[in-house]
Amino acid sequence: MDNDVLMKVGNLSKKYRMGEITVNALQEVSFEIKEGEFVVILGPSGSGKSTLLNILGGMDKPSTGEVLLRDEKITDYSDKELTNYRRDKVGFVFQFYNLMANLTSKENVELATEICEGPMDIDEILVDVGLGERKEHFPSQMSGGEQQRVAIARAVAKNPLLLLCDEPTGALDFQTGISILSLLNKINKQYNKTIIIITHNSPIANMGDRIIKMRSGKIIENSVNPNPIEPERIVW
Amino acid sequence: MKRLDLRLLRLIKNSKGQFIAITILVIVGLTIYTALSTAIVNLEDTLNYYYDEKNFAHIFVQSTKIPESALNKVKKINGVKEVEGRVVFDIKMESDNSDEKVKARIVSISDNSSINKLHIVDGNEIETKNKDAIVIEQFANARNIKINDTIKPYIEGRIFDLRVSGISASPEYVYLMEDEQSLLPMPDKFGIIFVSEEFARQNFGFKDSFNEILITVKDKEHMDRIKDQVENELDQYGIKRIYDRDDQLSNRMVTEEIIGVKQMSSTIPVIFLGVAAVIIAAMLSRMVRNDRMSIGVLKALGYSNMSILIHYTKFSILIGLIGSIFGVILGTILSSSMAKLYAQFFNIPMLKFKLYYGYMFTAISLSITFCTIAGIWGARRVLKILPAESMRPEPPKQGGRVFLDKATIIWKRLSFSWKMVLRNIFRNKKRFLFISSGIAMTFAITLMPSVLNDASKDMFDSHYSEFQKMEYNINFNVPLSINTVNEIKHIIDVERIEPKIEFPFEIVYGNSKMATNIIGLSSNTEFYGFKNMNGQSIDLPSEGIVLSEGLARFIGVQKGDKIKIKTFIPNKDDVYVEVKDIIKQSLGTNGYMNIETMSNELLNKNLITGVYIDSSDDVKGKLENVKNISSIQSLQDMRAVFEEFMGLMMASISMMILFAGILGFAIVYNSTVMNIAERRLEFSSLRVMGFSKHQIFKIITKENAVMTVFGIILGIPLGQFMMSSLEKTFSIELYTIDMSPTLSSYIITAVITIVFVVIAQLATYKKINKLDFIEALKNRIS
Ligand SMILES: Nc1ncnc2c1ncn2[C@@H]1O[C@H](COP(=O)(O)OP(=O)(O)O)[C@@H](O)[C@H]1O
């Protein structure tokens, strides 16, 4: 395996059984991600993006196939190992931020860092995501964009190998969405973090180093983008 | 502090009303547990210490006359430690108020008495042997008798003037009751007067003899053998009764009370903790359900199942911990005053008090165990939440019609808001059932005291007007000839008079036995209305015996069994008779036989021990001083006794109502608040749609009304079930409580339940008022 390959996905399939019907949410998906890449997974709603991301993040298990993180085969992990994997190796950002309502933004970040190994400096990160002044605010006192910044800080502060973002701009207006994307871009560059973001919004894909297009549980295109554009120049 | 714990604390702060309500349940439960257990075990210790200190007799023998010389024979029996004789007679007291009937038991004491020693609390021992007396403390207090006062007993037709030299407590009369038939102590109507042996012997005609013997034994193991040997030894002197400490009236009553309190001290806390546990489990399970997404996030962040489960369980552990600490502290503070109160109530003149750390430990571990199990049970769904799943918005609830829509005729007539209410209820059947069962439980618990109140009233009515119907119950000093009936008829005008025999025997069946009075009645008696267990009236059979239900239950006999009647009368053998039926009798335990059969088989012919009378004549006035009449009880007397008994009963009922109230309110409050908290989003949407707070409140009120009605309907069978189990625990051998709720107790209970719902409702009104609907809709934060 190449030294700079961070993650390798091989023949990954996921079937959901709902009574009589079987939904093939993922069908024989294979690809590789390099260290430090900014990956955008693009596809219409229902194409299996979240399913894929959840498996990569150790939140779900595939029906068949394997996922390797460096040399570790996370698809063979026990539940306990998966918990440790989520704790130390990955950071999640969700569409609806999902902060703890009764913890302040700083406390929300601390919630993540106090159980993991080698976290980053929280105050520094909060300043980096532009929330230096809002450390003591509760989620209900912040806008959606601000909440998403907290969520990103929470994911980054763990110092994970991989940042997984499921439609991070899905619930935000255009302007706020762009600012979140440029924050992620900054984190990718500044901390050299590998980031995978999911979107159904094709203009966003242009900012990725690698663009993976999905349809009906399959990868229909996996391409390296020679000229990623700045998030500020995205329009939709 | 860990962030997760911080989150928990803020969760608690947000639901502090509920948290406090549940914690109070735990506190009340454990306060009762610690206070009662500690008090009662100390009382038991004290009682045993008192008995030891005063050398309380192990065996008691009552006879007509036993010569002093026979005592030596008893003393020689293997295992007997000490033997003492005494003279005991029940007499009337002269009272300033001629309507009042005061009785006393004269008990002789000798200078060197070593058994049943007195505990003089005021004054001195007897100084002048034929002038002085010592009065029992309860009687002295009730009648305001002081040292050097003069008391006037009637002895053998003569009034004596005795000087009170001392006031004393006695281990034999800790619970001062005249006999088994009395309902409760009446210290102003019946007392004990201790006189010198010389005085008693001289005035009752007992030269060199006694009519009671007290025995202590070396080893309690051999009690039964010793009793049998004593009986053989003294048979020729005519033993009336021989019994041991377990059957000694005062000791038995105290022991029964202690058992009762012990039972209470274990059941009440379990009820409270049980209810708290149910609420905790329900509350946590709802909390976990609402926190589905947060739990998913925690799992995504790498928190393990165990740590999340513990996170929620800490909520209940905290309740258990805080509740038990406060409960144990309060209980410990209360326990010594409770013990004092009990010691006072039972007239135990001393108190050995110490703390029992075991009970504190049990209380704390009990509470934490209950709460932890409830917490884990309630939060167990945490384990099932899959992180990937939880991020997915829950599929929308199925809308559409409820089955009521189909009943078009009714449906069309309903207003819009009623339709909405009914749809809500039918769509959330689980929640509906939860709240309704909470209300049902409240109803059932509140029903208890109300029914108990009715039951005790009924007990009196059924006993004194349906079961016993005589206006007067007259007892003779000694068995008299049947002709006495005619003599009485000459003295007073009677509407009806019937002879009776009432005599103590021991009834034996298998290994169980019980000393009780068997009553012989005329075959066509109109003074008793016997009903069998199916409620059908029956006649007194000419052969065999019928037993009261308490007695039958105690010795475990059924209709058709043969029992042994053990007699203490000299030259009479034990008799075997068939139990012809078992009858309902709420107060006391007795056997009943045909008077002729009874005198033929058990006694000497044609002797009776009393009569029952209906008369509008001045029965008391005319018969009072007639020779050989020892007591005249009128219905009025019994009523007075009962009223006092009711007073005591009411006090404990009010306590129970208070407890039921705390429980009921906690249940209703918690379920209503949970209901609101869970539906923030729904109410917010309604607000956005233009509903006013008032309208939303009205919808909730209607929902609650439907649930309350449903809950009360559910509560009726639940309450009946609880009643029947309570009936079994409350009915002891001395009385049997029939607890079938009346309509009025149902209504009162329903009203109380509704009041609880309304108060809880008001608390929720505040929550709706504070509901910031914009915020609830804006953020799908969890
Ligand atoms: N738990 C589940 N049970 C059944 N079907 C599911 C489940 N999760 C996802 N699916 C189905 O799998 C497919 C892919 O879903 P998802 O990965 O969420 O798509 P995307 O994120 O691209 O919108 C969809 O058809 C969805 O309905």
Ligand SMILES: [Mg+2]
């Ligand atoms: Mg998705």
